[in-house]
Amino acid sequence: MPVPTITWEGGEEGSAHLIDQTLLPESYRIVECRTAAAMWDAIKRLAVRGAPAIGVAAAFGAYLGIQHSSAATGADLEAELLRTCDTLATARPTAVNLFWALNRMKRAAASGRHLDAPSLRRRLFEEASRILDEDRAICRKLGEVGRGLVRDSGSYVTHCNAGGLATADYGTALAVFYAAKDEGKRFTVYADETRPLLQGARLTAWELHESGVPVTVIADGMAASLMKSRKIDAVFVGADRIARNGDTANKIGTYSLALVARAHAVPFYVVAPISTFDLTLAHGGLIPIEERDASEVTQMAGKRVVPEGVPVWNPAFDVTPAALIAGIVTECGLIEAPSAERIAAVFTTGRATN
């Protein structure tokens, strides 16, 4: 690591380059996005996924929407940007970073609407680039804050992919592992395969293995048995949206893993940038949960595994109550035993004070 999950090449006239994560680990292919529509499609079909990476992708998607604009004024360019943002916002409903990044682009446009169009265009390019750079810096900081939670010779479980592939750089949950490895610690990670789309088997196993971190894949239903039969020190997962009280939406199966961890007294940590918090939502029950197409469950590598005519329920995310979370690792520090009060304090002071 880092793998170039999402990069921008060619300056203001350039384009975004993404690893097509739907093809991993069988093939490693870079998709170039030259239009907002191409970026919308990449987000929608999960070629790029993971809350922070979606934020970066959305910011560049917004820029692509106005890159070749013939708008005469800054105000016209802003109007075009807003339309592009409205479209991009429909790609995934749960990851708050998508909206957070689009809002940053909109604010940059609003603050520059008095500029001429080329100047505002440059400012929007700089804002998207800044979001990318900040994501890289935040990943490193998450690793720094969290690495003390990993012990030498420990064993850990993670779910889905909250790694370099989910961000522009080092990852969120996996940043903790990369930073601990950089300190010279040796440990083992068990990766839930993460049905239905197998991000754990395909992506987490791939990037940890490539980085020299010992990783073993298990089916999602095996974590309970694993915790009973082998010593597991902690669980680290990412997040797609965190409510004001610490309730955390993440990939489906996370809540189940949190319950299983609690039953075995295994500490359960969420690792996420501050941009993942949605302070407008009082609790996790208010987080919109994306339901995805049944074919993700009924088909496997093109082969039908559920009989014709049988329905499927396929929510992409679930919500883990704050009470099951030992701590949230953020770039502002570790929020232990997260609660509305402790989270509010971080937003007030800019740092977690446990």
Place this chain on the structure above:
Amino acid sequence: MPVPTITWEGGEEGSAHLIDQTLLPESYRIVECRTAAAMWDAIKRLAVRGAPAIGVAAAFGAYLGIQHSSAATGADLEAELLRTCDTLATARPTAVNLFWALNRMKRAAASGRHLDAPSLRRRLFEEASRILDEDRAICRKLGEVGRGLVRDSGSYVTHCNAGGLATADYGTALAVFYAAKDEGKRFTVYADETRPLLQGARLTAWELHESGVPVTVIADGMAASLMKSRKIDAVFVGADRIARNGDTANKIGTYSLALVARAHAVPFYVVAPISTFDLTLAHGGLIPIEERDASEVTQMAGKRVVPEGVPVWNPAFDVTPAALIAGIVTECGLIEAPSAERIAAVFTTGRATN
């Protein structure tokens, strides 16, 4: 239902006919087994699976091993049967019904070793046929005992396939649903897809749907979210081996489901014939757990989903502690809050007295 999971055709000179469950739901194909080796292979590769059906298959497998014997005496025939049984016993290590059925065949041989070879051969055929007939009767009885636990308009979760396809007839856990349906009750069943081999998606969904019971498939990691967001009345699962104290080995993922059910105060029921109990084992920690080939997790419909070089942990079963089990439905009645004392009482009196 019933589907002809395993039948015997052609009398003493005949052969066993099995649905090849590895091909469902894509294709429905009957495999004919004419030798003990063919039956060993069918059990090993899960063409026939489910603890009770494995018992029936093993009994006929043992008979096939001596069907064309040229043994001169009953004692010689018994010796051949013992050798066949030793081989068949290696096919699957966890399902106790396999050993239970082979022991019945051995006892029948021991009691008839004074007979001439043709008479003993007939007796062994009759014993295998009796095991099949008893399994059918037990399935019906399990349904009768358990159907009162299903309410009209209720919603239920099941894991793996403890249905007609797991037995010679009506199933164990699914027998409860079939019997409740026969009473005119209407209800919904959520079937965990059951990774890695998808017996829930492929087999349970298939047979419930064929039988007109509304069934919805979910990925294993979705059960917790399901129980939080929709009212679930109970969980029903089968068992591969039950220790003296009620600890229950069943398909991997069952223990996780039991923990999740407990967290949501959803009663968790095991449905299994008395032959599933192994009174030689004081607790579930002593049940041998089969570990199966990594390829079950790393390959999906022939496509590699785990990167080369990444190991997999693939236990086929886990153990649910008795403390998480609301009751065990047996042909002798419902053993509520199972414990060593209550289980011993059933074996002493022949019935559960709650």
